[in-house]
Structure formats: structure tokens, C-alpha cells
Amino acid sequence: MYDGKLIIPGLIVFVALMTFPIWKNMGNAGPVPKLEKPKGVTKCVESVQYMRTSHMKVLDDWRDQVLREGNRTPVEVEGVKYDRSLMNGCMKCHTEKKKFCDECHTYTSVKPYCWDCHYVPKETF
Amino acid sequence: MDIKRRQFLKIAGLSTIAGLGAPAAFNLLLKGESSPVSFASSGAGAEVSHDAAPTGVRLGMVVDQRVFDANQGLAQKCITACHLVHNVPNFGNPKDEIKWIFGVPYEKAFPTMSHYHRDEHLHNSRFLVFCNHCDNPPCVRACPTKATFKRKDGIVAMDYHRCIGCRFCMAACPYGMRSFNWRDPRPFIDKATYNKEFPTRMRGVVEKCNFCVERLVKGLQPACVEACGSSGAMVFGDLNDSHSEISKVLKENFTIQRKASLGTLPSVFYIV
Amino acid sequence: MLEKALTGSNRYWGWIAVLLAFMAAGALSYVQQYNYGLGLTGMSRDVSWGVYIAQFTFLVGVAASGVMVVLPYYLHNYKTFGKITILGEFLAVAAVSMCLLFILADLGQPLRALNVLLHPTPNSILFWDMIVLNVYLFLNIFVGWVVLNAEKKEVAPPKWIKPFIYISIPWAVSIHTVTAFLYAGLPGRHFWLTAILAPRFLASAFAGGPALLILLCLIIKRVTKFDAGQEAIQKLVTIVTYAALINVFFVLLEFFTAYYSNIPGHMHTLDYLFFGLHGQGQLVPWMRVSTIFGIIAIVMFLVPATRKREDTLAIACVLLFISLWIDKGIGLVIGGFVPSPLEEITAYHPSFQEIMITLGVWATGFFILTVLYKIALSVKEEKMIS
Numbered sequence: 001m002y003d004g005k006l007i008i009p010g011l012i013v014f015v016a017l018m019t020f021p022i023w024k025n026m027g028n029a030g031p032v033p034k035l036e037k038p039k040g041v042t043k044c045v046e047s048v049q050y051m052r053t054s055h056m057k058v059l060d061d062w063r064d065q066v067l068r069e070g071n072r073t074p075v076e077v078e079g080v081k082y083d084r085s086l087m088n089g090c091m092k093c094h095t096e097k098k099k100f101c102d103e104c105h106t107y108t109s110v111k112p113y114c115w116d117c118h119y120v121p122k123e124t125f
Numbered sequence: 126m127d128i129k130r131r132q133f134l135k136i137a138g139l140s141t142i143a144g145l146g147a148p149a150a151f152n153l154l155l156k157g158e159s160s161p162v163s164f165a166s167s168g169a170g171a172e173v174s175h176d177a178a179p180t181g182v183r184l185g186m187v188v189d190q191r192v193f194d195a196n197q198g199l200a201q202k203c204i205t206a207c208h209l210v211h212n213v214p215n216f217g218n219p220k221d222e223i224k225w226i227f228g229v230p231y232e233k234a235f236p237t238m239s240h241y242h243r244d245e246h247l248h249n250s251r252f253l254v255f256c257n258h259c260d261n262p263p264c265v266r267a268c269p270t271k272a273t274f275k276r277k278d279g280i281v282a283m284d285y286h287r288c289i290g291c292r293f294c295m296a297a298c299p300y301g302m303r304s305f306n307w308r309d310p311r312p313f314i315d316k317a318t319y320n321k322e323f324p325t326r327m328r329g330v331v332e333k334c335n336f337c338v339e340r341l342v343k344g345l346q347p348a349c350v351e352a353c354g355s356s357g358a359m360v361f362g363d364l365n366d367s368h369s370e371i372s373k374v375l376k377e378n379f380t381i382q383r384k385a386s387l388g389t390l391p392s393v394f395y396i397v
Numbered sequence: 398m399l400e401k402a403l404t405g406s407n408r409y410w411g412w413i414a415v416l417l418a419f420m421a422a423g424a425l426s427y428v429q430q431y432n433y434g435l436g437l438t439g440m441s442r443d444v445s446w447g448v449y450i451a452q453f454t455f456l457v458g459v460a461a462s463g464v465m466v467v468l469p470y471y472l473h474n475y476k477t478f479g480k481i482t483i484l485g486e487f488l489a490v491a492a493v494s495m496c497l498l499f500i501l502a503d504l505g506q507p508l509r510a511l512n513v514l515l516h517p518t519p520n521s522i523l524f525w526d527m528i529v530l531n532v533y534l535f536l537n538i539f540v541g542w543v544v545l546n547a548e549k550k551e552v553a554p555p556k557w558i559k560p561f562i563y564i565s566i567p568w569a570v571s572i573h574t575v576t577a578f579l580y581a582g583l584p585g586r587h588f589w590l591t592a593i594l595a596p597r598f599l600a601s602a603f604a605g606g607p608a609l610l611i612l613l614c615l616i617i618k619r620v621t622k623f624d625a626g627q628e629a630i631q632k633l634v635t636i637v638t639y640a641a642l643i644n645v646f647f648v649l650l651e652f653f654t655a656y657y658s659n660i661p662g663h664m665h666t667l668d669y670l671f672f673g674l675h676g677q678g679q680l681v682p683w684m685r686v687s688t689i690f691g692i693i694a695i696v697m698f699l700v701p702a703t704r705k706r707e708d709t710l711a712i713a714c715v716l717l718f719i720s721l722w723i724d725k726g727i728g729l730v731i732g733g734f735v736p737s738p739l740e741e742i743t744a745y746h747p748s749f750q751e752i753m754i755t756l757g758v759w760a761t762g763f764f765i766l767t768v769l770y771k772i773a774l775s776v777k778e779e780k781m782i783s
Contacts, residue, residue, distance in 0.1 A: 067284055070276060072342055117285065117324040219743075220441040233739045236662075254739075263584050269523035270512040289512050290435070290505015293523055295445040299585020301738035305445060305505065307436030328434035329505025387584040 033103040038093035045075045045082060045089075056112070059086055087118055183260065183279035184336055185364040185392035186350075187374050188253055192358035194246055199358055200228050200253050206352035207255075207334070212325045214313035223304040225334040226255040226349060234395075237384055247397070253349070253359075256281060256302045256334035257383060257391035264294035264303065273331070279364075279392055280336045288330040295331060299387050303333045336361075364392060398542075398549065401775035402768045408620065409771065416764045423757010426750040427502065435505055438751040443743035444734040448755050449503035451730035455605075455722055456492045456499070456762070457530070457576040458598060462606020463489035463537065464569035465636050471562050477629045480777075481614065483548075484625075486541035487769040488610060489569070493534040495762035502754055522578045529572045536565040541769075549776045573598045580733065588666035588733045591654075597647040598725075604640035605721035607633045608714040613770075615711050622781060623774050634710065638698040641717060645691065648724075669742065670732045679744045680732060683723050691720035 044051050046058065062084035065071040074081035075089070083089040094100035097120045105112065193200050207213070207226045214223055228251035232239040235252075258281045264273050265281060272288040275281050295303045309328045323339060326332050337347035345351065350359045362371035380394035405413075430437045440447040466485035469475035501507055518524050540561050547554040577595035584590065611633050614625040655663040668674040670684045697703040697713035704710055736742050747755070 063286060067282070067286075068274065068276075070278070113327065116327040119319075119321050119324065221436055222442050229739055233741075236740050266520050267522070267583070269518050269521040269527070270509075270516045271518050272512075287509070287512055287516065288506065289509045291500075291503070291523060292445045292505070293521070293579070295442075296580075296586065296734075297583050299583075299738050301443070301741075304442055306434065307440070308434040327506075328436075331505075384585060389584065 030107065033107050036099060038095070038100075041080075041093050043077050044093075045077055055090075059090075059114075062086075062089070086114060181365045182277070183364045183392065184258065184341075185279070185362070185371060185394065186336075186347075187360040187371055187378075187380065187394045187396065189358050189360070189374075189378075189396045190250055190252060191396060192353075192356050193253070194250055196356060196358065199353060199356065200251060202352045203253060203349035203359070204228070206348040209318050210320050210323060210337075210340075210348040211335075212310075212314050212320055212323055214310035214325075215315070216313050221307045223306065223310065223332065225304075225332070226253055228252065229254055231397075235381065235383060237386060238381065244397075252395065254300065254302065254383070255349075255393070256336075257300055257389065257393045258334075258336055260390035260392065261388060263297040263299065263387075263389060267293040267297035269293065276338075280338055282335055282338060283330075283332060285324075285326055285330045285332070290329040290331065292331060299384055299389065300391075303331050305331050398546065398772050398776065401772045405771060409767075412767065413764070416760045416767065419760035420757050420764065423754050423760065426753035426757065429750055430502075430754065431507070435503075437748060439746045439748045441743055441745070443737040443741055444731060444745040446503070446730055446734065447745055448727070448731075448747050448751060449499045451726045452755060452758070453496050453499040453503070454576060454598075454730055455726035456495045457573055458602030458721075458725065459606045459609060460489045460492035460496065460530075460533065461569045461573040461599070461602045462610070463492075464566055465603055465607050466610070466633075467562065467569075468566050469632075471559075472566065475632075477626065477632060481610070481625050481629055483541055483545055483773045484613065484617075484770065485610060486537045487773060488606070488613070488766065489537045490534060490541065490769060491762045491766035492606075493530055493537070493572075494765050495758050496530055497534070498758045498761060499755075502758065522575060522582060526572075526575045526579060529568065529575050533565070533568050533572050536561055536568060540565060541773075545773055545776055548780070551780070570599065573602055580729075585738055586733050587660075587662040588729075591651065593647055593650060597644065597651075600640050600644035600647055601721050601725055602640075604637050604644055605718055605725075607637045607640070608717045608721075611637070612711060612714045612718070615707060617770070617774065621774050622778050630710075631705070634698060634704050637714070637717065638695065638704075641691070641695050641698065644721075645695070665736050666732050669735045670728050674736065674742060677742045677744065679746075680728055684728055687720045687723035687728065690716040691724075694720060 046054075051058070066084050072084060074083055076082075082092065091097070091100075097115070101112075104110075204226050208215075208224070211225060213225055216222060231243070231247045231250055231252060234254050258279060260279065262273075262275060262281045265275050268274075269291060270287050270289055272284045273281065273294050274284070290305070292305055295305060306326050306328045311325055314325060337345070340347060347359075347361055350361045353359045360371045360374050362369040364371060364375070366372060374396075375394060378396045380396050382391045382394055385391065438447055438449075463485040466478045466482050470478040470482050501510060504510055513524060513527055540558060543558045544554045574595045577598040580586070580589035581591060581594040611630055614630055614633075618624050652667065655667050665674060669678065670680050671688075672678065673681050694713045694717035697709060697716070702709075703713060731745055734743070734745075
């Protein structure tokens with residue numbers, strides 16, 4: 001190999017830098033957030049599994065339905081009607097942003113920009 | 126070896142192109158949302174079809190300048206009502222300025238209709254201007270992401286989540302009714318009057334009057350109309366409904382529209 | 398072939414270092430703009446597009462002008478341009494790259510740029526501009542690279558590249574036409590609302606682009622062993638002269654229609670740009686410089702004595718380039734916003750960061766250009782030595 005003296009150390013440095021975040025934490029991802037369910041309600045608009053993986057999809061769809069199609073008919077679960085809305089739907093049960101949004105988002109390093117525009121009691125101002 | 130590699134690259138390249146292009150093409154063909162839009166005619170059909178909406182609703186507004194002239198301060202009440210209910214920030218400088226509804230002299234609101242020897246009262250009048258919710262909106266035609274679109278009821282709406290901030294709609298609007306969030310608006314909204322039921326905007330998106338879409342679903346009138354009280358200075362309703370109050374007002378009065386010659390078909394009418 | 402860009406004289410590395418410094422300064426300013434918002438620029442509610450979009454518009458023209466060397470060579474078999482087609486194509490690559498960067502710098506929400514693909518909107522001209530620019534970028538990189546590779550191996554370019562070359566010719570016209578349509582289809586902006594905008598764009602592009610190419614050829618002749626040749630350069634001069642004259646003609650047509658019809662909306666922006674409107678004429682000095690430079694340049698191109706000498710030719714090219722840059726890179730876009738739809742006259746002054754970002758993008762473009770030219774000229778020099 002031409003220039004092996006340069007290429008091999010270069011590759012080693014490159015791999016070391018690229019994997020820095022992994023070995024820095026030594027495979028430890030930090031404490032897993034404790035999941036807590038809203039009190040007094042047993043059923044969400046979709047299954048627990050679906051909500052865990054795809055709640056952002058639900059919000060996306062609702063946003064388009066409400067904003068673009070003008071469809072604001074509430075979603076009914078076990079006789080309870082929920083607005084197709086983060087603020088006026090989801091957060092009626094999942095009341096605390098800190099507990100129900102931030103904890104997992106911080107853990108997974110996800111930064112949704114909902115709160116740039118939407119209001120959170122106490123936290124917006 | 127060399128030929129094999131070349132063939133591999135060819136196949137890989139072609140499948141990448143196919144993989145990238147196919148979903149978009151399928152989306153275009155299969156989804157109704159982005160059905161091929163004709164760009165010759167209205168262009169307004171970016172979101173809904175070109176035919177008249179099934180319900181036939183076309184919301185519009187009449188501004189009676191005679192009432193505003195008789196009630197000094199009423200216009201300011203409308204402006205304040207709107208800007209409070211929609212959390213419109215106040216930057217205090219014209220460069221960053223955001224406004225949904227504001228007053229301008231006759232010759233600025235209607236530059237194509239200015240002339241010598243106009244009525245005396247027009248010299249001091251300030252006309253309220255806001256989004257015309259055109260039936261044929263140039264801003265909707267220009268938007269590259271359908272972030273601004275025309276609803277079935279005729280309202281030209283904004284989807285702030287989708288806006289990329291290219292400001293093509295601002296260049297396209299012949300009325301200067303669109304504002305851009307040049308910086309984070311939140312610090313410039315008065316905490317004391319903040320409306321918790323309506324979102325603020327983020328920096329980098331365009332905004333404008335939305336005909337109070339959020340109030341209409343609750344059965345309320347637009348905030349500016351409500352601020353006029355029973356004065357009748359502003360009348361809001363369905364232009365296509367021949368029994369609506371607005372249709373009655375339009376039948377009985379001579380009205381003008383801003384730059385009607387541009388063919389945008391504004392939904393806002395003025396009684397001078 | 399990329400390795401050829403990694404070896405060079407001290408002068409080459411010095412130039413690269415200067416460009417990198419400007420790119421870094423631009424990037425720093427962009428970080429500031431990204432964090433603060435576009436309010437960091439001089440743009441406002443009334444003048445909602447500024448130097449970014451103006452540079453974009455100008456550079457689409459430079460990109461399109463590559464066709465002025467490609468077309469005579471491939472369609473008319475004008476062999477003299479054979480040596481410099483690659484320079485035209487790579488100039489187009491650098492110019493389109495700058496265009497895309499300027500668009501990105503101008504977006505309020507740059508992270509959402511791909512929404513244009515996610516929600517394709519055929520009724521928006523910006524959607525089509527995105528398509529034609531990216532395809533044009535691809536065509537020029539692809540054709541340039543394949544042809545240069547063949548030249549390096551001293552074989553004829555593969556036959557299958559021909560269709561790509563032929564497509565790239567009308568495509569060059571399309572990029573500037575679509576860019577003109579961005580403006581020419583907007584109701585209520587009288588200065589832009591003119592059917593002659595696209596031809597005017599093309600005329601000024603086919604004058605400014607080749608003028609830049611002449612300058613580049615003259616510089617290359619000094620810093621490398623590659624000489625484009627007197628004949629090729631003089632043919633470019635002919636193209637520049639005709640295009641510049643046609644451009645002047647088109648501008649005069651705009652003046653005639655505006656002032657003879659006497660329609661206020663048509664006259665206002667021209668008034669503002671060239672004479673001042675209601676006492677405000679922020680751009681008047683610029684436009685007058687543009688006019689004077691343009692006239693001097695055209696005279697120098699027409700007089701045989703000045704166009705045949707390299708030093709005077711270089712001066713003429715610089716003057717013309719500056720003239721057209723002011724006309725399109727400042728006057729056309731910014732002027733179009735004055736007066737506003739509400740008849741307001743708002744001045745626009747680019748901010749420090751805005752200027753740094755603009756310089757940074759230009760530096761990036763010249764960086765791409767330098768690297769690509771370095772590769773192309775190294776290949777050509779090798780051939781000359783062997």
C-alpha cells in the first residue's frame with residue numbers, strides 16, 4: 001500500500017473520533033425515564049404501543065386535519081371526547097409537559113419545536 | 126474486477142435514483158392532495174379542487190368607511206382587538222414590524238384609484254387594510270410548499286409548521302398584507318395580554334390575517350368585526366349566500382375593491 | 398482526478414487559504430444569522446428580498462452563460478472552443494452551487510428546505526426553479542467530468558455523453574427563463590411584470606458570463622501554461638459585445654414603455670433607480686455607475702484597438718461585469734420592491750453579517766471554481782508536456 005504510514009494512523013484517528021460518543025459513555029445510556037400514566041384515565045386514542053412509537057404521527061395527522069382540512073370533529077374514546085389538539089386534547093390528561101414530554105425527549109435527545117409557538121402553562125413566560 | 130465494480134456502481138446508482146424518485150412520483154400520482162394543479166387558471170386549487178366548493182361558502186368582508194369616519198378611534202379598536210387575540214408582537218420599529226390589520230390613507234390603499242378632486246372626507250380617512258382572502262390568490266400560486274393555501278370556505282390560510290420562509294408569497298402579494306418573523310416574536314408580546322388559546326409564531330415564517338378561523342369554529346365573529354359592535358362598520362359573512370347580511374349590504378351599496386384590475390378577486394369590499 | 402487539486406504551487410495554496418478564510422468568516426456570520434433570524438440582515442417587511450436573492454438571480458445568469466461556449470462547439474462544430482468548453486461547464490457548476498447556497502442563506506427556516514420536495518407544488522415557479530437548477534448542476538458536473546476523463550486518457554469522449562450535452566444546451570436557457578418567471582409572473586410588481594424580463598435576463602447573462610470567462614482565461618494564461626488562444630478569446634468578445642448591445646436595447650425598451658405610456662406604476666421603480674423618487678434615491682449612484690461602466694465597456698469592445706490588447710480587454714470585461722452585476726445583483730431585485738404595494742419607499746442597507754455571508758458564498762463559489770479549474774488545467778498541462 002502506498003503511504004501506508006500515513007493512511008493507517010489517519011484511519012485510526014478517524015475511527016476513534018467518529019466513535020467518540022459511544023465509548024465516552026462506555027455503552028451507558030443514562031437512567032431510563034420512569035414511565036407514568038395519567039391518573040383517572042385508562043384508555044388513550046390509540047393503543048399504548050402505537051402511542052409510544054407513533055404519537056408524533058398522530059399529532060402530525062391531527063394538525064393537517066384541523067388546519068388544512070378544517071376537520072375538528074373530536075376523537076371519541078369510551079364516551080370521552082378529545083379535541084384533535086396537543087394543547088386541548090393530549091394535555092387534558094397528560095397535564096405536565098415536564099413529565100409527559102420533556103423527560104423522554106431529553107433522554108432520546110429529540111427536540112420538537114411545538115413549544116416555540118404553542119403555549120405551555122407556566123413555562124412559556 | 127474493474128468491470129464488476131463498474132457494473133455494481135451502475136446498478137447501485139440507478140437503484141438510488143429510482144428509490145429517491147419513485148416515492149415522490151407515486152405520491153404525486155396516487156395522493157389526491159397533490160393532484161396535478163393547472164397553473165393557468167386560479168392556482169388556488171393547491172389544496173382544494175378547482176370547482177366551486179360543494180358547500181359553496183365564500184367568506185368575505187365589507188368595510189363601511191362612512192362609519193369609521195364618523196367614529197374616530199373605532200379603527201384602532203379593531204386593530205388592537207385583532208393583534209391581541211392573535212398574539213401579534215409589537216417590535217416598535219418598522220424594520221421588524223408584523224401587522225395583520227392596519228390603517229392607511231386612501232391613496233395607499235387604492236393607488237390605482239387615486240385622482241384629483243376627490244371627496245374631501247377622503248383626505249383624512251384612514252382605511253383598514255388586511256388580507257383580501259382573494260378567490261384567486263397570487264400568494265398561494267407562488268408558495269412552493271403549500272404552506273399557504275385556500276380553504277374550501279375561501280379563507281387563505283397559513284400553515285406555519287410547513288412554511289420554509291422563502292418569502293415568495295410576500296413578493297407575490299400585490300397588497301403588501303404579509304409579514305415575516307424576522308426574529309423571535311415571543312419577547313415582543315405583552316405578557317399581560319397574551320392570549321393563551323392562540324399560538325404565537327416562530328421566527329422565520331410568514332404570517333397574516335386568517336379571518337379568525339379559530340373563532341369562526343366557535344361560532345364567533347372575527348375579532349375586528351366584534352370590536353365594531355353594533356356600529357355595522359364591518360360586516361362578515363358568506364358572499365355566496367344571497368340571504369346573508371353581507372350579500373344584502375353589497376346589493377344595496379356601491380363598493381370598491383383594492384386593485385381589482387389584477388384579477389385576484391378580493392373578498393374584501395369597501396364602502397367609501 | 399481529484400488528487401490533482403491536492404498538489405500545487407505556493408501561490409495556489411495561498412489563494413485557497415484566502416478563500417477558506419472568507420468562507421470561515423461567512424460561516425461564522427451565518428451561525429449568527431441562524432441563531433438570531435433573518436432580522437440580522439437589512440431586509441424588512443417592505444424590502445423582503447435583499448442581496449442574497451439578488452446574487453442568486455445574477456449567478457443563475459453566469460451559470461446559464463456556460464452554454465455560450467458549449468453551443469458553438471457541439472452544435473456548430475466550432476473547434477476553437479473545444480479547449481475552453483470545460484472552463485464554461487465548470488464555471489456553471491461553481492455558479493449554480495453559489496445559487497443554491499444563496500437560496501439556503503435566504504430561507505427563514507432552512508431546516509425545512511426539503512419541504513419543497515415533500516410537498517411538491519407544480520404551480521409554484523420556485524418548485525420548477527429548484528428542479529432546473531439541480532438538474533443543470535448535475536448535467537455540468539457529469540458532462541465536464543466525463544469529457545475531461547476521456548481527455549486525460551487521450552481517447553474520444555464516449556458516445557452516450559452526447560445526449561446529455563445536447564440536453565444541457567436548452568437547459569441552460571431554461572434555468573434563466575424559469576428564474577425570470579419567478580419575478581415576471583407576480584401581479585402588482587410593475588418593474589418585474591414584463592414579458593421582456595426573461596430575454597433581458599438571458600442577454601445580460603450572455604454578456605456578463607462570457608466576460609467573466611474571458612477574464613478567467615486571461616488569468617489562467619498568466620498562472621498556468623494553458624492558453625485559450627487569441628481566436629477563442631476574440632470570439633468570446635464578439636459574443637459579449639452582441640449580448641451587451643442587445644441587453645442595452647432591452648433596457649431602453651423598458652424605458653420607452655414606461656415613460657411613453659406614462660403609467661405611474663411602470664415609471665416609479667425606474668424613477669427610483671435612476672433619478673430618485675420623492676427625493677429618495679438610495680440606488681441612484683449605483684445605477685449611474687452601472688450605466689457609465691456599461692457604455693465605456695461596450696465602446697471598448699467595439700474599438701478594435703482596445704479589444705485586441707489584453708490589458709484593455711481585461712479592463713473592458715471588468716467594467717462590463719461590474720455594470721451588469723449592479724444592474725441585476727442590486728437594482729433589479731431591490732428596486733422591484735420600491736415602491737411597495739402600499740406605495741411606501743423603504744431604503745435597504747445590507748448589514749455587516751449579510752455582506753460577510755454574501756462574500757462567504759462567493760468565496761465558496763470561487764473555491765469550487767479553483768479546484769475544478771485546477772483539475773481541468775492539470776490534465777491539459779500534462780497532455781501538453783507529453
